Amino acid sequence: MTMPKKFKEHLFPLLKDITGHFDTPFHIYDEAGIYETGRMLIDKFSGIKGFREYFAVKALPNPRILEIMKQMGFGFDCSSIPELILSRQAGGSGEEIMFTSNNTSHAEFLSASADGGCILNLDDITLIPKVPQMPELVCFRYNPGSTRTGNTIIGNPVEAKYGVSHEQILSAYKTARDFGAKRFGLHTMLASNELDYKYMLQTTRMLLELAEWISDKLNINFEFINIGGGLGIPYKPEDRPLDLHAMAKEITDLFNRFEKRNSYAPKFFLESGRYMTGPHGVLVVKAINKKDIYRKYIGVDACMSSLMRPGIYGAYHHISVLGKKPDKKGVVVVVVDVVGSLCENNDKFAVQRRLPKIEQGDILIIHDTGAHGHAMGFNYNGRLRPKELLLKTDGSVEMIRREETAADYFATLNFESKVIIPKTEDPASRFTNM
Ligand SMILES: *Cc1c(COP(=O)(O)O)cnc(C)c1O
Numbered sequence: 001m002t003m004p005k006k007f008k009e010h011l012f013p014l015l016k017d018i019t020g021h022f023d024t025p026f027h028i029y030d031e032a033g034i035y036e037t038g039r040m041l042i043d044k045f046s047g048i049k050g051f052r053e054y055f056a057v058k059a060l061p062n063p064r065i066l067e068i069m070k071q072m073g074f075g076f077d078c079s080s081i082p083e084l085i086l087s088r089q090a091g092g093s094g095e096e097i098m099f100t101s102n103n104t105s106h107a108e109f110l111s112a113s114a115d116g117g118c119i120l121n122l123d124d125i126t127l128i129p130k131v132p133q134m135p136e137l138v139c140f141r142y143n144p145g146s147t148r149t150g151n152t153i154i155g156n157p158v159e160a161k162y163g164v165s166h167e168q169i170l171s172a173y174k175t176a177r178d179f180g181a182k183r184f185g186l187h188t189m190l191a192s193n194e195l196d197y198k199y200m201l202q203t204t205r206m207l208l209e210l211a212e213w214i215s216d217k218l219n220i221n222f223e224f225i226n227i228g229g230g231l232g233i234p235y236k237p238e239d240r241p242l243d244l245h246a247m248a249k250e251i252t253d254l255f256n257r258f259e260k261r262n263s264y265a266p267k268f269f270l271e272s273g274r275y276m277t278g279p280h281g282v283l284v285v286k287a288i289n290k291k292d293i294y295r296k297y298i299g300v301d302a303c304m305s306s307l308m309r310p311g312i313y314g315a316y317h318h319i320s321v322l323g324k325k326p327d328k329k330g331v332v333v334v335v336v337d338v339v340g341s342l343c344e345n346n347d348k349f350a351v352q353r354r355l356p357k358i359e360q361g362d363i364l365i366i367h368d369t370g371a372h373g374h375a376m377g378f379n380y381n382g383r384l385r386p387k388e389l390l391l392k393t394d395g396s397v398e399m400i401r402r403e404e405t406a407a408d409y410f411a412t413l414n415f416e417s418k419v420i421i422p423k424t425e426d427p428a429s430r431f432t433n434m
Contacts (some may be wrong), residue, residue: 002237002318003367004279007033011391015284015322015363018397024286024363025302027374028389031068033280038072044248048255050267054098056229057083059273059371064390064400066090077271081111088115095119098271100141100187102162121187125164125172128179137223138176139185140164144206148190157190173218184220186211189228193274195239197247203227204251208258211266224267231275235316235368274371281370283307287362296336298358303340304347305383307369308376311346319349322363324356332357338364342381379409
């Protein structure tokens with residue numbers, strides 16, 4: 001699969017003009033594709049009352065993208081103060097926002113409860129007394145430990161820092177109730193980029209059974225369960241896409257059976273990031289150098305500050321060369337590494353990849369950068385992040401974030417000078433403190 005055909009057919013003929021106006025590098029997102037995926041989610045889960053997607057803001061934290069999510073009636077999943085601010089600016093409020101932080105600070109709790117609050121998703125029982133004002137609706141993130149295996153990005157649940165352990169989950173709800181909570185939700189997030197829908201099914205079954213067990217013990221009902229994000233997308237041409245249809249159908253069955261047994265059913269929440277926007281974005285770069293030593297290298301005008309996934313996870317991102325189809329007769333295919341200019345040898349968008357022979361000035365399209373792409377970028381080595389564009393349904397292209405400049409890089413060095421002379425402690429206590 002990789003980049004959806006419709007996006008490709010829309011974008012590629014326009015790229016000469018777009019790169020002419022905006023110059024490379026940039027991420028460009030497909031508004032139509034995001035709407036299509038969102039509406040498909042809504043449609044597939046329409047058999048469950050109160051289904052809602054809470055878009056994982058960290059995947060693509062751009063106000064214009066969040067507006068699209070809001071348009072579709074989605075909520076927002078955040079875990080930091082800036083993400084809360086973005087969600088509220090996009091029109092999210094109250095229970096349209098889920099705050100799934102971990103190792104939460106006092107300032108974060110204050111921000112979460114300000115401006116109409118949000119659904120507080122607590123990561124640990126020790127956080128309960130630290131909540132400045134216990135809201136009516138509380139959720140806990142559950143970590144099933146050794147009863148489930150994770151996958152490579154998130155890791156084994158036993159080793160994961162997230163969530164409340166099985167032994168503590170009952171007392172977590174009991175304590176929250178003692179602290180004033182009256183309505184409850186249950187959350188987990190165990191996998192990332194998972195293409196096997198059966199895993200999501202197991203997770204849903206696990207949460208529904210746990211909800212029943214806790215309900216029984218504490219005599220509470222659950223308003224919702226949230227299985228987190230983690231729905232996978234096909235990054236490699238040979239990857240089979242997640243079978244969303246089968247996943248939704250079988251999850252709907254689980255909810256129907258729950259309702260039969262309990263004469264009510266919780267709502268069902270998802271918080272997908274990657275699945276919503278991943279395939280609907282690409283990073284467009286230009287080849288600026290060719291180097292031929294022990295290996296052949298193509299140097300492009302972006303680096304891992306624009307896309308970290310290959311560098312940190314060894315992730316595969318498919319690459320197209322504009323106007324050069326690898327399977328066309330007469331096109332020479334060469335094995336190359338496609339590299340950026342950062343002084344780190346893992347600054348490579350592709351390693352030993354078979355690509356059509358690339359010349360200086362060629363435009364390369366790096367697929368599936370719509371989630372955890374621009375957002376993960378950093379400034380190490382004085383590298384700046386590129387702009388973001390939106391290919392809109394009306395045919396226009398809008399710049400939705402400008403590129404960083406050297407002035408942005410130096411912005412944190414602009415401050416009023418502050419110097420203190422630290423005092424020594426009481427000399428008598430010196431040794432006991434060492
Ligand atoms: C990152 C994250 C998500 C989104 O994950 P995807 O793999 O992009 O779907 C959802 N929920 C939580 C709590 C997360 O940390």
